[in-house]
Amino acid sequence: MLFAAPFTGGFIALNSGYKNEKLLKSLIAFAGGYIFSITILRVIPEVFEVHNAYTPLLILAGFFFQVLIGKFSEGTEHGHLHVHTHNHNMALPIVLYLSLCIHSFTEGLPIGIMPNINSMMCVGIALHELPAAFALMSILQTEHIRKNYIVTLLLAYSLMSPLGALAGDSMKFHFSELLFHEILAFVSGIFLYISTTILFENSENHHFSTRKLLAVLSGVMAAIGISYIF
Secondary structure, eight states: OOHHHHHHHHHHHHHHHHHHHHHHHHHHHHHHHHHHIIIIIIIHHHHHHHHHTTHHHHHHHHHHHHHHHHHHHGGGGOOOOOOOOOOTTTTHHHHHHHHHHHHHHHHHHHHHHHHGGGGHHHHHHHHHHHHHHHHHHHHHHHOOOHHHHHHHHHHHTTTTTHHHHHHHHHHHHHHHHHHHHHHHHHHHHHHEEEHHHHTTTOOOOGGOOOOHHHHHHHHHHHHHHHHHHH
């Protein structure tokens, strides 16, 4: 799922352009509500199971780390397509691409770190990565990059979240419980930034459209339902 979702999003962009943009924006809104709710209901409670005075600082660090990543990605991880499409300086797509790869890798970490909620987080991350890859591939196409090279970049990008999950799984066996929770606190800050940015960006006059509100509430209800079932 972690590989298939971004690859599918990128494949759609390479073959159909912007025809599916409205549907993808609804998926982004659903993922935002879902990730925010899972973070509040499951991730943060586990973070605070171990007493550590630095936990709140680590959550803030993760939050502002993602702020920094967003400075270079310009919101592409949230499905934005407004990056400077007429700037054909290769430095732009390279920085954009690398920042999104880092973003995707860090999203995969908790999947390996927290096996008890990995299936829950997989759904949210997959729904978030699909439109992110769609936006990324749409932008790269405007930079006059050869299609076979773009496909290679898509394959590499699609591997980032699975690699993050493998790295997180490895961490469980090599780090102490305290360090484990410190990493989890950092990642929870990343999820808080991702989800709240999705929830509140692009809202006209600071209000949700009916479509976006329904998508967000659906994500919240799905997270609540899953949290109390598992």
